[in-house]
Amino acid sequence: VPRGPLLGRHVIVTSGPTHEPIDPVRYIANRSSGAQGTAIATALRDLGARVSFVTGPASIAPPEGVDVIRVETAREMREAVSEALPADAAVMAAAVADWRVTNAGARKIKKDGSGKPPALEMTENPDILAWVSGLHKRRPALVVGFAAETHEVIENATAKRQRKGCDWIVANDVSPATGIMGGTENAVTLIRDGGAEEWPRMGKDAVARRLAKEIAEALT
Ligand code: C5P
Numbered sequence: 001v002p003r004g005p006l007l008g009r010h011v012i013v014t015s016g017p018t019h020e021p022i023d024p025v026r027y028i029a030n031r032s033s034g035a036q037g038t039a040i041a042t043a044l045r046d047l048g049a050r051v052s053f054v055t056g057p058a059s060i061a062p063p064e065g066v067d068v069i070r071v072e073t074a075r076e077m078r079e080a081v082s083e084a085l086p087a088d089a090a091v092m093a094a095a096v097a098d099w100r101v102t103n104a105g106a107r108k109i110k111k112d113g114s115g116k117p118p119a120l121e122m123t124e125n126p127d128i129l130a131w132v133s134g135l136h137k138r139r140p141a142l143v144v145g146f147a148a149e150t151h152e153v154i155e156n157a158t159a160k161r162q163r164k165g166c167d168w169i170v171a172n173d174v175s176p177a178t179g180i181m182g183g184t185e186n187a188v189t190l191i192r193d194g195g196a197e198e199w200p201r202m203g204k205d206a207v208a209r210r211l212a213k214e215i216a217e218a219l220t
Contacts, residue, residue, distance in 0.1 A: 002048055003048055004046065004047040004048025004049075004216075005047055005048065005216040005217075005220060006044060006047040006048040006049035006212075006215070006216050006219070007048035007049075008048075009048070009049045009050070009088045009089070009219055010049065010050045010051075010052065010086070010087045010088055011044050011049045011050070011051050011052070011087060011088060011089045011090070011091065011215070012051075012052045012054060012081055012084045012085070012087045012089075012090040012091070012140070013037055013040055013041045013044065013051055013052070013053050013054070013066075013090075013091045013093060014037065014054045014055070014077060014081065014090075014091070014092045014093060014094035014096075014128065015034045015036075015037025015038055015040075015041065015053065015054070015055045015056070015058060015062075015093050015094050016032055016033075016034035016037060016055045016056035016057060016058030016094055016095070017029050017030045017031070017032040017034075017056045017057065017058070017094070017095050017097070018056040018057075018071070018072065018073055018074045018076075018077060018094065018095075018096050018097045018125075019056065019057050019072045019073065019097075020073055020074070020097045020099070020100040020101060020125070021072075021073070021100075021101065021104045022101050022104055022105070022109070022120065023104060023105035023106075023107065023108050023109045024105070024106070024107065024108060025108050026108075026109075028097060028099075028100075028101065029057075029097070030095050030097065031095075031181070031182060032056075032058070032094070032095035033058060033059045033060055033182060034055060034056070034058025034059065034060055035060060035184070035204050036093050036146075036186065036204050036207070036208065037053075037055070037058075037091075037093035037094060038053075038055075038058070038060055038061075038062060038063055039204045039205045039207070039208035040091055040093055040208040040211060040212065041053045041062070041063050041066050042063040042066075042205075042208065043205070043208040043209045043211070043212035044091075044212045044215065045063060045065050045066050046209075046212070047212050047213070047216050050067070051063075051066040051067065052066070052067045052069060052084035052087070053066040053067060053068050053069065054069045054071060054077055054080045054081055054084065054094070055068065055069070055070055055071070055094075056071060056072065056077065056094060056095075056096075057070075057072060067084075069083075069084065073097075073100065073125075074096045074097055074100065074125035074126060074128065075100070075125070075126065077094060077096065077128055078126050078128045078131060081128055081132060085132075085135075085138045085140070086138055086140070087140045088140055088141055088142070088219055089140050089141065089142040089143070089144065089215055089218075089219060090132050090140045090142075090143050090144065091144045091211075091215070092128060092129040092132070092143070092144065092145050092146065092166075093146055094128070095148075096125060096127075096128060097125055098124060098125060099122040099123065099124055099125060100122065100123060100125050101120050101121065101122055102121045102122065102123045103119075103120065103121045127164070129143070129145045129164050129166055130163070130164045130165060133145075133164055133165035133166045133167075134165055141219065142167050142168070142215060142218050142219060143165075143166040143167050143168075144166060144167065144168045144169075144170065144211075144215070145160070145161070145164055145166040145168070145169050145170070146169070146170050146171075146172075147160045147161075147169050147170070147171040147172070148172055148174040148181075149171060149172070149173060149174065150173070150174060150175045151175070153171050153172070153173050153189065154171065154189060154191065154196050156171075157169045157171030157189070157191050158191055158196070161191055167192060167193075168190060168191065168192045169190075169191040169192075170188050170189075170190055170191075170207075170211065171188060171189045171190075171191055171196075172186055172187060172188045172189070173187065184203055184204060185201055185202065185203055185204065186201070186202070186203075186204050186207045187199065187200070187201040187202075188207055190211075190214070
């Protein structure tokens with residue numbers, strides 16, 4: 001019998017990278033593994049939530065017992081989030097590509113013999129976190145974003161929270177020396193109205209469980 005403080009609640013979690021096509025066989029991507037987003041979806045599920053897990057092409061498997069919506073591009077991700085609404089909370093843990101190629105080839109781009117590489121034209125992708133935070137009727141009661149920073153973590157993340165209009169920001173220091181990017185541990189600061197709360201370094205699963213608990217408390 002399912003139970004838990006989030007029973008009857010619906011939470012959308014975005015996770016993983018996005019892939020932005022250059023032509024039918026090539027794309028622009030990033031190194032996100034989807035580990036933190038997957039752990040958050042798992043922790044929310046374990047507290048009883050119905051989870052819509054909107055994931056880009058991640059390198060690790062999605063959790064069992066959640067609704068998995070697989071997408072490739074940022075635009076597909078926004079569409080999938082839109083279709084998954086309404087929700088009580090949204091946790092945007094995806095590493096969405098900032099730009100997409102506007103002149104993507106319908107066919108594989110060939111070397112033309114001139115020695116000159118093709119010029120890729122790019123445009124900014126929609127900011128899904130800012131968009132969902134700015135919704136009126138359909139805005140989830142709690143919108144959580146992430147901020148991966150390499151310096152002045154709290155200052156930058158606080159500004160990001162303002163700019164994007166989300167309720168909470170989970171900020172972390174991804175300087176190479178921390179070993180966090182691509183690692184199993186994370187050291188985060190949770191920024192919300194009341195101020196910044198620095199959590200000790202712990203496993204990504206433990207960060208996810210603590211965040212899920214905070215979300216459950218905020219929704220009750
Ligand atoms: O602006 P930046 O990419 O640093 O912001 C990170 C936060 O915004 C993350 O929560 C990420 O999932 C979200 N984001 C988004 N759509 C974008 C870019 C970022 O939802 N196009």
